[in-house]
Amino acid sequence: MNRQLLYFDEVLVDVQEAKHWYKEQREGLEVEFASAIEKTIMKILKMPEAFAVRYKNIRIAYPKRFPYSIHFYLDDHQATVVITAIIHNKRQLKTARKRIK
Numbered sequence: 001m002n003r004q005l006l007y008f009d010e011v012l013v014d015v016q017e018a019k020h021w022y023k024e025q026r027e028g029l030e031v032e033f034a035s036a037i038e039k040t041i042m043k044i045l046k047m048p049e050a051f052a053v054r055y056k057n058i059r060i061a062y063p064k065r066f067p068y069s070i071h072f073y074l075d076d077h078q079a080t081v082v083i084t085a086i087i088h089n090k091r092q093l094k095t096a097r098k099r100i101k
Contacts, residue, residue, distance in 0.1 A: 003045055003074075007083035008099055014086040018068065036063040037086060040070055048074050048081050056100060058084065071096045 015037065019030040040063040044051065051059040051072075061070045071085040085096035 002079070003048065004078070004080045005041065005045060005083070006080050008085070010099060011083050011086055018086070018088070033066055033068075036066050037068070037070070039063065041083070044070065044072060044081055048072070055097065058096070058100065062089075069096075073100075 015034070019033060022033045023030040040061050044061050048059065051061050054060045054071075057073045058071050059073065061072070062068070063070070067089040068086055069089055070083060071087070072081055072083045074080075075082055084099045087095055
C-alpha cells in the first residue's frame with residue numbers, strides 16, 4: 001500500500017535545529033544528517049509495520065550514524081504515515097509524547 005507522508009509542524013523545527021547544530025560542527029555534516037533522515041523516512045514509507053510500536057500507537061525508527069529517532073504513527077484510515085517528532089536520542093521522551101496528547 002502506498003502511503004502519504006504527513007508531519008507535525010514541530011518536526012520542521014526539530015530538523016532545522018539539528019541541521020544548524022551539525023553545520024556548526026563541520027561544514028557539510030548537516031547535508032549528511034538530512035540525507036540519513038530522508039533515507040530512514042523512505043524506509044518507513046516502504047515498510048512502516050517493520051517498526052515496533054513503542055508507546056501508545058507510536059513507532060520509532062533510527063537513522064544510521066546519527067543519534068536521532070523518528071517518531072511516527074500509521075493512520076490506516078487515511079493511508080498515511082504521520083511523523084510526530086525527530087528528536088535527539090538524549091532528549092527526554094516527554095518531548096515527543098507531549099505532541100500526541
